[in-house]
Amino acid sequence: MYYLQQIHIPVEKETFFPFSVPAFAKQDRLILEQPISVFVGENGSGKSTLLKALALKINLPAIGSLDLETDETLDGFRSFSNSIRLIWNKNRNYRGFFFRAEDYFGFVKRLKNIDVELKNDIVDFEKNLSGYGRKIAVGAVNGQKEALTRKYGDLTQVSHGEGFLKVLQSRIQTEGIYLIDEPEAALSPQRQLALFSMIKSMAANQGCQFIIATHSPILMSLPQAQVFQFDESGINPINVEETEHFTIMKNFLNNPDSFLRFL
Secondary structure, eight states: OOSEEEEEOOSSOOSSTTTTOHHHHTOSEEEOOSSEEEEEESTTSSHHHHHHHHHHHHTOOBSSSSOGGGOGGGGGGHHHHHHOEEEEOTTOOOOEEEEEGGGHHHHHHHHHHHHHHHHHHHHHHHHHOOHHHHHHHHHHHHHHHHHHHHHHOOGGGSOHHHHHHHHHHHHOOTTOEEEEEOGGGGOOHHHHHHHHHHHHHHHHHSOOEEEEEOOOHHHHTOTTEEEEEEETTEEEEOOGGGSHHHHHHHHHHHOHHHHHTTO
C-alpha cells in the first residue's frame, strides 16, 4: 500500500532558494509507483531539500532535539513546502517520522534531558508525597524510565552507527510513511546492509512507505525501489546501474590506480 502517490511541485517559480533549484524548474510532479522511493543526485541537487519540504508538508514527527515547527534550520523551506501539493490514496496514514543523519545526536540529547526530568520528578515526589501516593507516583515515573531503556538502551554507550540503527529499528512501525535523509552518513557498509534488510522487509510485509535521499549505491539497490535522479534536467527515474554514484564506485573499486594517478 503506497500512501503518498503524487508530489506536485509549484509551477509558479520564484527566484529565491529553494524554488530556484534547477531540478525543480524542470519538473512539475513526481508519481510514486513503488513502496520505496530513492532520491539521488549530486550535493545541492535538491533531493534533501524536497525531503525536508515533504516532512513539513506532511507534518511528520521529527527524530531529533527539535520538532519541525520549532526547528529554525527549516525556516527557509517553509514557503516552498506550503506550495507543494500532495495526492494520497484513500487510506492516508499519519504514522511515520522524518529523520536526518545529523538529528541523531539531538535525539540522544533529548533522551538524556527526558531522563533528567524524570529523575527530578522522582526527587520531587519523594520530597512532597508520602505513603501510597508517593509509591504510585514514583512507580509510574520509574515505569517510564524503564520503558525508554527497553526501547533504546543507553545510546551513549554505543557507537554512532549502532545507535542510529537502533533508533530506526525501535521507531519504525507497520503501515507508516518514513522520510530518511542520507542515513549512510552514520552507517558502515555492514550496517547499511542491516538497514537495507529492515526497509526491504517493512516495505514488503508491513505496509510501510519509505522516501530516502542517499548517496549510497547499497541503499539505491533496494528491491521495489523507484530511483529518481535530481539534476539540471529535472527529476527523472533512473536505473541504479546508470547513476553516477554506482558507476564511479564500481570503476574505482575495479581499478583504483586509474583514478589515483589523476588525484
